[in-house]
Amino acid sequence: MDRLLNVTTALSLILLLMVLFSIRRQHIRVEYSMSWLLAACGLLALSRCRPALDFVATHIGLGVDSPLALFLIGGSVFLIMFFRYSMIVSDLRDDNIALAQRVAILEFHINKLINHG
């Protein structure tokens, strides 16, 4: 169990550093990085704080010293985040389509004005 917690600690730290570096290089916008930072910090806290992990594990019916609890929590967090990002991508696609249509319509009007001017 300790070894497993060390591995998740390392993975959380790697995720945290990757997100921070991505923000610094402007590869990810701050508003979209918040949930990744929260997820990485949450996993880091659970990996390093056994009482907290045991508390969560007991309350979801797995009992203490259960490595499954960490993966269940991590998996749930990532599923929720993927769903959230699917919603964001869908919104962006809708906006992108509306913008592309608007650009085409404006270009149509401009060409009409040029041809009639």
Add this chain to the structure above:
Amino acid sequence: MNYPPAPGSLLVIVPAFNEEGAIAGVVGSVRRHMPDTPVLVIDDFSRDGTISAARGAGAELLCLPHHLGLGGAVQAGYKLAFELGFEYVIRVDGDGQHDAADIPRILEALKSSGCEMAIGSRFVEASGASSSFMRRLGIRFFRAVLRPILGKQVHDPTSGFVGVNRRALQVFSRSFPLEYPEIEALVVLQRRRFSFVEVPCKMRPRVTGRSSITATKSFYYIAHVLLGVFTNVLKYDGRPHRDG
């Protein structure tokens, strides 16, 4: 194209993606049968000579800045037609499958029936010999799905040969399915308690190219359209959007 158009005026829209081989014939055919009607080709970011072929045939052009898919292209045409003040819009596919000789009958059906949509149908008078077995099977399936939703039989729910009036144009300008739009569009209309009429039409084999719905994709098509139909039935229209 004159605008503002005269009251009761019609615009023919032709969505096209890489239809270099067929588009001039389609535009020419529409112009022969409807000489006073403007024809708008909506180019969905074609990589071939579709734009020059359409322009050469005398069409107006609405060129999308990147590929949106059929629904996005058709909706762009509906938005422009609504903004310009057209009363009726008839969509003709750019692959040459629709016979422009049927356009006057679709327009007449729209005007005389008072329905918001007129569908050019292969099956009203059993003239659907050109469809493949798989397609006919899919059409039968969607007929059965749509029957209880629409409250009436629709013989050819996948037909893209469709005319709409200004009321439908207003709705479609705001909300139109983006992929495989024909079937979902019927449900969008149904949500507004709009009605449709079917007009018997002939369909020809496509002049060039191949259908985008291959045998493998047909399963994706069925799942996608089914999901689209049911989400449209249950749809929440709350998300504000200025232009979409």
